[in-house]
Amino acid sequence: xxxxxxxxxxxxxxxxxxxxxxQRARSAGVxxxxxxxxxxxxxxxxxxxxxxxxxxxxxxxxLPHFADEEHDVTAAEIVAYANHPKVVGxxxxxxxxxxxxxxxxxxxxxxxxxxDAARQTQLPLxxxxxxxxxxxxxxxxxxxxxxxxxxxxxxxxGGPALAETALSLGGYLGFGGLxxxxxxxxxxxxxxxxxxxxxxxxTDSPSxxxxxxxDQRNEPVRLLDVAQLLADLRGIGIADxxxxxxxxxxxxxxxxPKPSANG
Numbered sequence: 275x276x277x278x279x280x281x282x283x284x285x286x287x288x289x290x291x292x293x294x295x296x297q298r299a300r301s302a303g304v305x306x307x308x309x310x311x312x313x314x315x316x317x318x319x320x321x322x323x324x325x326x327x328x329x330x331x332x333x334x335x336x337l338p339h340f341a342d343e344e345h346d347v348t349a350a351e352i353v354a355y356a357n358h359p360k361v362v363g364x365x366x367x368x369x370x371x372x373x374x375x376x377x378x379x380x381x382x383x384x385x386x387x388x389x390d391a392a393r394q395t396q397l398p399l400x401x402x403x404x405x406x407x408x409x410x411x412x413x414x415x416x417x418x419x420x421x422x423x424x425x426x427x428x429x430x431x432g433g434p435a436l437a438e439t440a441l442s443l444g445g446y447l448g449f450g451g452l453x454x455x456x457x458x459x460x461x462x463x464x465x466x467x468x469x470x471x472x473x474x475x476x477t478d479s480p481s482x483x484x485x486x487x488x489d490q491r492n493e494p495v496r497l498l499d500v501a502q503l504l505a506d507l508r509g510i511g512i513a514d515x516x517x518x519x520x521x522x523x524x525x526x527x528x529x530x531p532k533p534s535a536n537g
Contacts (some may be wrong), residue, residue, distance in 0.1 A: 280476035299494035335365035339374035349390035366402030451482035
C-alpha cells in the first residue's frame with residue numbers, strides 16, 4: 275500500500291471530479307491522502323475535504339507565496355486549528371524567492387510562527403524550500419536549538435548540504451514528480467542514498483506531474499510512477515518501497531490512525 279503524503283485535494287482543479295480522482299488512486303493502492311493547507315485564513319476549504327472523506331487528513335499553514343497576505347499569522351492561531359482531529363501537521367510553510375515574490379521579512383516571520391507551532395504541538399512541519407538552502411538550514415538549526423520538532427522537507431529540490439542538515443536534525447525528505455525530470459540527477463542521487471527510514475512519497479497534485487506529462491494535471495494515482503522510480507533507484511521492489519514509506523509516514527504523522535486489518 276501507498277500514502278500520498280502531500281497533495282492539494284481542495285484545489286479548484288479537482289472540483290469537477292474529485293471523487294473519481296480519489297477512487298483511481300485507491301484502486302491503485304493509495305490508502306491515505308494528506309491534503310496540505312496553503313493559507314491559514316482559508317483553512318476551512320482544506321478541512322472540508324478532509325472531513326468529507328475518512329481516508330483524507332489535512333494540515334494548516336501558509337505557503338511562503340502568501341506570506342505578505344498573512345504576515346501577522348501567529349503560532350497560537352495555527353495551534354488552535356491544529357487541535358482538530360483531522361489536522362495532523364503544520365504547513366506547508368517555508369522560504370521561496372524563486373516561484374514566490376512575498377517579502378523576505380514576511381516569509382521568515384511566517385515560517386518562524388510555523389516552527390513555533392510545530393514545536394508546541396509536536397505535529398510535523400511540512401516545509402516548502404526552493405532555492406534558499408542556506409537560509410533554510412540556518413532557520414532549522416536555530417529552531418532546533420530552541421526545542422526539537424518533527425519535520426519533512428516536501429518535494430525536496432535542495433542540494434546535498436540541505437539534505438544532510440535536514441537528516442542530521444531528524445527530518446524526513448519527500449519525493450515526487452520532480453524526481454522524474456531529466457535535469458534532476460542530483461535529486462535522484464539524494465533520493466537513492468537517503469536513509470530508508472526518512473523518505474516519503476508524494477505527488478503535490480495537481481502540480482508536478484511526472485515526466486513526460488508535465489503539461490497535464492497531476493493526480494494521486496501518479497504516486498505509483500514516483501514509487502516505481504524510487505524503488506528502481508534504491509534497488510528494491512515497489513512493494514517493499516511502498517511498505518517502508520508507509521511505515522515512515524505513520525511514524526512521522528503519528529496522529530493519523532492506521533487502517534484497521536479489515537479495511
